[in-house]
Amino acid sequence: MSKRSILQALPLALCSQEDGVPEWVQLTPQGPRLTSRDxxxxxxxxxxxxxxxxxxxxxAGIEAPVDFEHAxxxxxxxxxxADAIGWVKEIANRDGALWGRIDWTDTGRAxxxxxxxxxxxxxxxxxxxxxxxxxxxxVGLTNLPNFVxxxxxxxxxxxxxxxxxx
Numbered sequence: 001m002s003k004r005s006i007l008q009a010l011p012l013a014l015c016s017q018e019d020g021v022p023e024w025v026q027l028t029p030q031g032p033r034l035t036s037r038d039x040x041x042x043x044x045x046x047x048x049x050x051x052x053x054x055x056x057x058x059x060a061g062i063e064a065p066v067d068f069e070h071a072x073x074x075x076x077x078x079x080x081x082a083d084a085i086g087w088v089k090e091i092a093n094r095d096g097a098l099w100g101r102i103d104w105t106d107t108g109r110a111x112x113x114x115x116x117x118x119x120x121x122x123x124x125x126x127x128x129x130x131x132x133x134x135x136x137x138x139v140g141l142t143n144l145p146n147f148v149x150x151x152x153x154x155x156x157x158x159x160x161x162x163x164x165x166x
Contacts, residue, residue: 019109019113020112020113021104021108021109021112021113021152022102022112022152023101023102024092024099024100024101024102025099025100025102025120025139025152026094026097026098026099026149026150027091027097027098027099027100027120027122027136027139028044028097028098028122028133028147029097029147029148029149030095030096030097031043031044031045031047031096031097032044032045032096034133034147036146036147037145037146037147037148038146040131041131042124042126042131042132042133043126043130043131043132043133044096044098044132044133045132046132047093047096047097047098048093049134050091050093050098050124050133050134050135050136051091051092051093051098053134053135053136054088054090054091054135054136055090057135058089058090063087063088063089064087064088064100064123064136064137064138064139065082065084065086065087065088065138065139066084066085066086066087066088066102066104066108066120066138066139066140066141067082067083067084067085067138067139067140067141068085068111068117068140068141068142069140069141069142070121070123070138070140070142071083071140072084072123072138072140073123073138083107084105085104085105085107085108085111085141086102086103086104086105086108086139087102087103088100088101088102088136088139089101089102089103091136098122098136100136100139102139108141111141112141112152117141117142117143117152118143118145118151118152119141119142119143119144119145119149119151119152120139120140120141120142120152121139121140121142121145121146121147122136122138122139123136123137123138123139123140124136124137125137
């Protein structure tokens with residue numbers, strides 16, 4: 001049986017755009033063991049399998065939404081409005097960490113560029129007692145990071161790098 005987990009936050013990204021809003025963002029720390037600030041742990045022993053599951057979902061017409069504070073799961077499941085502020089177009093395994101390419105809406109882009117939001121948290125399905133991550137289902141912008149990762153936006157500028165360059 002697959003269970004869902006929503007991590008309250010995970011900082012974003014290293015690939016800067018002209019407006020300071022990254023296209024590629026880090027979704028998880030490097031695996032295989034993902035430990036959060038609140039003490040929960042998950043297993044990301046096969047990030048390539050998670051990528052393949054996401055590719056299959058996208059091929060079936062299902063992209064993961066990016067929202068504010070996991071509204072898709074919190075508000076959406078209560079029948080309330082939960083607008084997407086971006087869509088995860090693809091994910092990649094980079095040295096055991098999952099990264100996602102986000103197509104931001106104007107609202108999402110403004111929230112990051114204004115520094116109103118600095119971190120993100122993935123929502124994913126997991127299975128078994130090992131809490132093995134099986135599929136990415138959403139991403140929430142938040143200001144309460146649960147994973148220790150770099151923030152989405154920074155006070156100083158980073159040197160530009162190719163997001164696909166290791």
